[in-house]
Amino acid sequence: MPGWSQLLHKPYLRLRLRPITASIAVMVLGFALTYQLWTFFNTQARNELNRLFLIEADLAVERFLRQLEDFEQQLEAIRALFAASVVVDREEFNAFVDTLHLQKSNPGVRASGYAAFFETADQAPVVYIFPASPENLNVIGRNAFESAPRKQTMLEAMVTGRAMLSGPLSLFQDHAANKVSNSYLFYMPIFQNLLSYSVNNGNRQLLGWAYIAFDMRESMASVLLSEQINLTHEIFDITNQNNPVQIYGVAGSSYPRIDESKHVQDAFRTLEAFGRIWTIKTVSTNDFERRYMPATQWWVALFGITATLFLAVLSWLLVDRTAALRHIKRINRKLTISEQKWKFALEGSGDGMWDYDIPNQTFRVSAQWKALLGYGPDELSVSIDEWKSRLHPDEYARVTEALDGYLNGLNLHYKVEHRLKCKDESWKWFLARGIVVEHDESGNPSRMIGTITDISHMKASEEIIWRQANFDALTGLPNRRMFFDRLEHEIRRTQRYGNGFALVFIDLDEFKEINDSYGHQAGDQALIIVTDRLKSAVRASDTVARLGGDEFTLILGDITQESDVVTVLRKVLSVLLQPIELKSATVKISASMGIAFCPEDADTADDLLNKADRAMYNAKEAGKNEWRFHH
Incomplete structure (x- = not known):
């Protein structure tokens, strides 16, 4: 019987061993490469999951801070109400706060109120509160200064002139109802005739504080849970380093936690805002990993094993391996494109999808994109x-520049707000976002x-709030805040170009008698007629404003001579002296007017108005029905 050495030297056996050797070599190399690829893609997937988790942790901080800033903006609106009015009564306060829809937008808000300041008595009683629930009405008259933490926060807000947050405390309402509360108070100081505060402004007079009382746990739950249900958050107030307080968390809830053996991820973010220091802890959940952990590495492993066996068979059969390599390259390209699309879907999603083929200049959109503009899928x-x-002319240049800048690498992101023309020729606001995937x-x-998201309602709300803060509700004229803004603008224009202007202060004579004799409704009707007559007496470029009550102002631009002003004043007195037909009577109104020139008489807004x-x-x-120049 021949030995093995003799058999190996036979041509038949050598021919049989060559494909076996080649197949074994291919399998060894293939499995080694598959393992390396699996390790690489698994690491990439873990890194991507961690990156997305850190982005979500940062977004949680942004949502937390944005909620507090929303409260600050609402308090700014209330402060603007006091600045724009001579006196704010309870009905006006409640009506204005009701338009802000605080409790509808955030269920954690318990109340909005106003505490007046009595310096001589060292007291700050609550005089207004909304809504007028039984629990809230019990707070009326309570002295906020009787609580040391409240008083400290209110005094800090007074000194800084900015909104300040108290520490966690129980509300007066909760004391009455024997409830355990995790609430905060947001205080905004209100000064006499001041919309903003400066430490160098010595003429300030504190009227009191507008405030918002809210339950931090409920407020943050409405923000954090609605945005991301795949993460858990815990918020700590660490202003007192020796006694940190957990004000929001999911301990004891039904949210599952990550098992310690399953890649636990957590992140801590610390920020300081409105006088408090916070730490926000974000922890991933099993649901988060299941939903966002890519399965690419397992597809790669399956593909690698299959390809290795396939190539081993091909080598056994002496088939050209080039075709197989080309096939692998083609499959890898498809997997890469699929991964990039998935990545973009995680980074931001919108209502309507669009797909831009840049070399061929083709632009495809989804049916939902068309629906947002009022079109059907095939229209x-x-x-x-x-x-x-379809881009609005006012935003065309900005949008195209943003797109070109992103494609040329000048901008890191493509994210822009703009309007598009709808089917009914109306314009709708959208937030457009996009990313390059090939x-x-x-x-x-x-x-x-990319995507487009309808933000029309948000834009409309911003416009309403802006008008309420800058224009008089009765006459539609610029209020005190807008008047000072335009006066400052005219002063800067004068300082830059040297063109002077005149400021006319108008006070209606005996207007109080109309209110007393015929009622406030008749007085309001008379003020509206006076407004129309004042606007008819000046140029379109001039400003007519109502400071409050029966006080009006005129800003007459590019006028430096008394004779030019006299012409306008005569016209004003002439139109005002015409009889006013009211529902209940016919009355006459005259006016007393004072005039100051800029820069001859003064070059600051306060001095000029005084x-x-x-x-x-x-x-x-x-003798009234006269005018006088300041000399």
């Missing part, structure tokens, strides 16, 4: 030129996908 054929033609062989962007005011009182003392 509109969208091209890149069609999309550009590049050509030269590294240039070749494909971009001098025009004194000149007006000189006109009243001279």
